[in-house]
Amino acid sequence: MASPLEQFTIKPLVPLSLGKLDVSFTNSALMMAIAVAVIAGLLVFSVRSRDLVPGRLQSVAELGYEFIAGMVRENVGDEGRKYFPFVFSVFSFVLVGNLLGMLPGAFTFTSHIAVTFALALTIFVGITFIGIARHGTHFFSLFFPHGAPIAAAPILIPIEVISYLSRPVSLSVRLFANMTVGHIILKIFAGFVITLGSVKFFILPGVLPFGMLIGLTALEFFVAFLQAYIFTILSCIYLNDAIHLH
Amino acid sequence: MAETDPAKPSDGPERDDFQARLAAARERRDGGRDTASAAAARNTGQLGLGFRVAVDLLAGVAVGTGMGLALDRWLGTSPWFLLVFLALGFAAGMMNMLRTVRAADAARRRIAGERGKRE
Numbered sequence: 262m263a264s265p266l267e268q269f270t271i272k273p274l275v276p277l278s279l280g281k282l283d284v285s286f287t288n289s290a291l292m293m294a295i296a297v298a299v300i301a302g303l304l305v306f307s308v309r310s311r312d313l314v315p316g317r318l319q320s321v322a323e324l325g326y327e328f329i330a331g332m333v334r335e336n337v338g339d340e341g342r343k344y345f346p347f348v349f350s351v352f353s354f355v356l357v358g359n360l361l362g363m364l365p366g367a368f369t370f371t372s373h374i375a376v377t378f379a380l381a382l383t384i385f386v387g388i389t390f391i392g393i394a395r396h397g398t399h400f401f402s403l404f405f406p407h408g409a410p411i412a413a414a415p416i417l418i419p420i421e422v423i424s425y426l427s428r429p430v431s432l433s434v435r436l437f438a439n440m441t442v443g444h445i446i447l448k449i450f451a452g453f454v455i456t457l458g459s460v461k462f463f464i465l466p467g468v469l470p471f472g473m474l475i476g477l478t479a480l481e482f483f484v485a486f487l488q489a490y491i492f493t494i495l496s497c498i499y500l501n502d503a504i505h506l507h
Numbered sequence: 508m509a510e511t512d513p514a515k516p517s518d519g520p521e522r523d524d525f526q527a528r529l530a531a532a533r534e535r536r537d538g539g540r541d542t543a544s545a546a547a548a549r550n551t552g553q554l555g556l557g558f559r560v561a562v563d564l565l566a567g568v569a570v571g572t573g574m575g576l577a578l579d580r581w582l583g584t585s586p587w588f589l590l591v592f593l594a595l596g597f598a599a600g601m602m603n604m605l606r607t608v609r610a611a612d613a614a615r616r617r618i619a620g621e622r623g624k625r626e
């Protein structure tokens with residue numbers, strides 16, 4: 262049985278180097294490029310007809326738009342409207358990345374902490390800049406809970422700063438861990454089907470893990486949606502904090 | 508075993524779940540504010556919430572440890588900053604957890620309240 266971790270190996274497809282830096286075009290980068298192409302293709306192609314009564318593809322695009330527009334409105338308010346393109350990009354990139362990983366043999370780029378952390382860090386730094394640009398130094402009042410005694414500041418401020426800095430960590434670990442664990446479990450159960458199914462008796466022992474595998478695959482599709490959703494909504498909540506400061 | 512006995516009443520949790528979804532669908536139809544965080548509380552369930560909370564704690568401790576190690580290496584004061592920031596990181600992780608749980612709790616209560624109003 263192949264190692265369940267084998268599916269996460271990064272393979273350089275086009276070896277490139279920038280000085281001493283390895284910038285090879287890898288299978289991970291390829292999947293990201295495909296994800297962007299799929300998103301762009303779906304959005305551009307589906308709304309081309311501009312039907313008043315949307316067809317199937319057009320309603321997928323409209324549903325996605327309304328879902329994220331609603332999420333931004335609920336969580337950030339009207340000021341969040343101008344950040345909609347950013348939030349929508351994040352959501353569609355993560356969602357399509359998760360779903361592409363469900364194709365047999367495909368590489369899941371969201372199962373790499375390097376990818377999710379870079380994504381989370383971009384969001385985090387961007388949101389911090391937005392907050393500072395809107396509120397100036399007043400932004401740092403975020404690090405001191407409203408109404409707490411001044412004497413508690415030496416303890417509370419470091420805690421709040423660490424709590425703030427831990428946001429990109431928890432954001433990225435949550436997505437990466439869910440995707441990695443899900444795909445490992447799928448691979449292990451698929452291995453069970455093969456090993457149990459080839460036992461001398463009959464193929465019967467393999468049926469049980471196969472049934473489990475079907476259920477797990479469905480669950481994994483659900484997780485793909487859910488994690489993209491959680492990633493996006495937490496970004497919205499952080500954006501709200503930066504814009505409204507509590 | 509696929510079909511269940513029609514005479515048997517459906518289980519409590521399933522019923523609750525259906526009621527929650529129905530309330531959410533009505534809310535959406537009426538153009539009300541179906542808060543996304545409420546939807547999150549509805550969707551993730553206990554296991555999902557547990558995992559989120561665990562990651563929250565872990566992230567706080569990890570960032571605290573990282574900052575402590577970096578400061579120690581920079582100032583050559585090992586292990587003092589590590590010890591201090593480990594404790595602070597733990598506190599920050601606890602704070603993260605508390606916030607996540609509070610938000611989920613508030614969302615859940617909001618759903619329950621909305622359901623109560625309608626019935």
